[in-house]
Structures are given as structure tokens and as C-alpha cells.
Amino acid sequence: MSTSISALTPYLPSDNALGKSSLPDQAVELNKLSAGLMGQISPITLATLSQYMSVINSFYSNLIEGNATRPHEIRAAQREEYSDDPIKRDLQKESLAHISVQQWLREKSPDVDTIYSTAFIKELHMRFYQQIPESLWLIKNEKGDVVDKVVPGEWRTCKVDVGRHIAPDHEDVNDLMEGFCDIYHSKKYQGDRKLIAVMAAHHRFTWIHPFIDGNGRVGRLLTDAVLKAVGLDSYGAWFLSRGLAKSSVNYKALLATADAPRQGDLDGRGVLTEKGLLGFCDYMLATAIDQVSYISHLLDLSLLRKRIDAYIQARNDFRVPNMTESLKTNAALVLHTAFIQGELERAQAVELCAMPERSARRLLSQLKKDGLLSETSSKSPLRWEIPEHAEAFYFPQLTPEL
Structure with a gap:
């Protein structure tokens, strides 16, 4: 039937x-x-x-x-x-x-x-x-x-x-x-x-x-x-x-x-x-x-800022697996602003670092190397990213292992 x-x-x-x-x-x-x-x-x-x-x-x-x-x-x-x-x-x-x-x-x-x-x-x-x-x-x-x-x-x-x-x-x-x-x-x-x-x-x-x-x-x-x-x-x-x-x-x-x-x-x-x-x-x-x-x-802005700060603190305490370099605390404002806007113009990113230009560019290079920011070219804006080593700090409890 x-x-x-x-x-x-x-x-x-x-x-x-x-x-x-x-x-x-x-x-x-x-x-x-x-x-x-x-x-x-x-x-x-x-x-x-x-x-x-x-x-x-x-x-x-x-x-x-x-x-x-x-x-x-x-x-x-x-x-x-x-x-x-x-x-x-x-x-x-x-x-x-x-x-x-x-x-x-x-x-x-x-x-x-x-x-x-x-x-x-x-x-x-x-x-x-x-x-x-x-x-x-x-x-x-x-x-x-x-x-x-x-x-x-x-x-x-x-x-x-x-x-x-x-x-x-x-x-x-x-x-x-x-x-x-x-x-x-x-x-x-x-x-x-x-x-x-x-x-x-x-x-x-x-x-x-x-x-x-x-x-x-x-x-x-x-x-x-x-x-x-x-x-x-x-x-x-x-x-x-x-x-x-x-x-x-x-x-x-x-x-x-x-x-x-x-x-x-x-x-x-x-x-x-x-x-x-x-x-x-x-x-x-x-x-x-x-x-x-x-x-x-x-994704609440204030709460995410606290977790970004916690990630940077963990980096500086060498508690982030597979990450051996410490990270300047100035990076927190850069990463948080990049999250809010999605991406940053390079001049704005340098300014947010609040340090001499050479030091700022060195910090931004580290953030790119670590996958926390990305670029499509040497002149493109810097985009906020979620590398694997930051997952547990950015998004705790999203999955059982984070």
C-alpha cells in the first residue's frame, strides 16, 4: 500500500x-x-x-x-x-x-x-x-x-x-x-x-x-x-x-x-x-x-576582554600548551578591538599597541605568527582569529575538551 x-x-x-x-x-x-x-x-x-x-x-x-x-x-x-x-x-x-x-x-x-x-x-x-x-x-x-x-x-x-x-x-x-x-x-x-x-x-x-x-x-x-x-x-x-x-x-x-x-x-x-x-x-x-x-x-564584550586577558596571563605564565613565548599585555587591547571590529587597519593596530613604532610592529608580527591575527597581504587590514592554542581561553566549555 x-x-x-x-x-x-x-x-x-x-x-x-x-x-x-x-x-x-x-x-x-x-x-x-x-x-x-x-x-x-x-x-x-x-x-x-x-x-x-x-x-x-x-x-x-x-x-x-x-x-x-x-x-x-x-x-x-x-x-x-x-x-x-x-x-x-x-x-x-x-x-x-x-x-x-x-x-x-x-x-x-x-x-x-x-x-x-x-x-x-x-x-x-x-x-x-x-x-x-x-x-x-x-x-x-x-x-x-x-x-x-x-x-x-x-x-x-x-x-x-x-x-x-x-x-x-x-x-x-x-x-x-x-x-x-x-x-x-x-x-x-x-x-x-x-x-x-x-x-x-x-x-x-x-x-x-x-x-x-x-x-x-x-x-x-x-x-x-x-x-x-x-x-x-x-x-x-x-x-x-x-x-x-x-x-x-x-x-x-x-x-x-x-x-x-x-x-x-x-x-x-x-x-x-x-x-x-x-x-x-x-x-x-x-x-x-x-x-x-x-x-x-x-561573546559579551566585557567578558571576552577578561578571557583575552586571562589568555595573555597564561602565556606569560607558560601555561598555554605548545606556546613558549610570552606576550606583551598591550596585546589585549589590540585583540579585543580586532574582535569588536573584525579587523584593524595597520595604523590603528600600531596605535593601539601604545608603544614605540618598532616595538609595536614587533608585537603585531608576533600576533600574526601566533595566529591571533591574520592578513591577506603585507598591506591588508589585520583580522581577528581564533587559533587552536587560544580556544580554551576564548571559548571555555564550548566543547568537552575546551
């Missing part, structure tokens, strides 16, 4: 159910917090943060799927320093593939018309899988026997069970995904419903389970792209995956709960449970609010 798109109903919780919930207020709060964060940082700083956070997002999104490759191991792989263990090496490459797709999304900056198309969703999957070792394309059963193989960018061609959920027949996937793209296209929703629809779509994508493997990571990358496209401009400085990974048991349980069929007359008018969808959307919005609030606090 074929599965029609109506099997996904309710597509969104009803107006009556939403009116009794906190979801509309949460959507408004998320928009407000995202806009506030954009007011905290310059576009150049946002670009630097987004590039840095792509490693953090890769770590957490892959962690949800069982790949525990740590950020320092991912950064080592970016330098082409791989583990001798072939399994760990493959997982490092999987993390790099996730980062590469994020970079592609940043450069492409797709609009909602592009995102809500089956071609785009297939391309997300293709770009991810084409960059990971073929050993990770193999689908194994509980005994470890190979039973199938991923075809990058193609819908699955067999039936699958996801926990207790029996996914729709593979022959219906294309029609379901076409319907999914039409129903959840963000231009159909206004105000608070726009973000609620994004969160509901995240579940419905996993319910369809369009690919034989990779649905979790592709689904989160898809949600990343949509949240940016619908106006959360600060998205990239923060990501949902960190919050989802930190509460992954709850995340997976709520996904499963929303898979359930309607539970009687008090549970909406769709095929699936409205109560379960409400609970899942509530969790997703609350997680997003928590993450943007966390990053906003982390």
Missing part, C-alpha cells in the same frame, strides 16, 4: 494547539535573540566565527551519530595529520566532509526556493558522501554483515526500520519528498509559524527517511541552511547541533515520540500525533534559544 503525503499530517500543530502552547512566544524570542547577537558582532567577526564554528558543528552533529572525533583531531586532519588507526582516520575524513559541506552552504547562501527542492537535498547528501571513505558507505546489519551500500545523492531503494518506526516504502520516497518540499516551503508561513514550520519539517524529514544512510546529518545540515535562509542571520555563530548532542537521548526520544500515530480524539486531526509534534517543536525551539543565549553570553 502506497504512502501519500497526508501520512505526515498534521504538517504543523493546529492554530488551536499552538494558541495553548509556548511555541509562538519561543519563535518570537528566538528571532529577538538572533537579532541581538547580530548587533553584538561585526559581519567580519561573524564570518570568522562561522568558519571556526564549522568544526564545532561537525563535532557535535557527528557525535549524535556515534562519531566521537574530537575537535583537536578534526583540526589535525585539516592539517593532513591523520590517525594511524584506519577506523579513526576514516572518521576524521567524515568530519572534514561535514565541514566542507558547511563551507559550500556558506558560499552558496541558498534561498528557500533553492533549499526546498529535491535536487538541493540530494546534492547535500551527494556532497557529503562523495568526500568520505567508501568504507563508510557500507550498510551493515546487527551481525556486522554488509547488506547494502549508499549511493551518494540517491533516494533509498529498500524498506528500512528506524527503531520502532517503519519508514515509508522506498517507491514512495520521491513523491513524499516532493510533497515535503512543497508543504514546508518557508514562503508559505508568516511570523512565528515560519520557525515552527522549520522545526516540524526537521521531524518529518527523519520520518520519511529518504536516504539509506546519512539522514541525521543531512537533516541537520538542511535545518542549518533553512534557519539561515529564513532570517536568523546570526546562525553560523551558533548551531543547533551542540544543544541536540548535549541532550541527544532526549532528542532521539522526542523524534521517536513524534513518529507515533494519533492518540485519540484529543490528539489533533492528522494521521500522526499532534501532541508528539508539539513536544518535539518545543524542544527544538528551546534548544535553539539556549544555544544563541549561550553564544551571546560567551
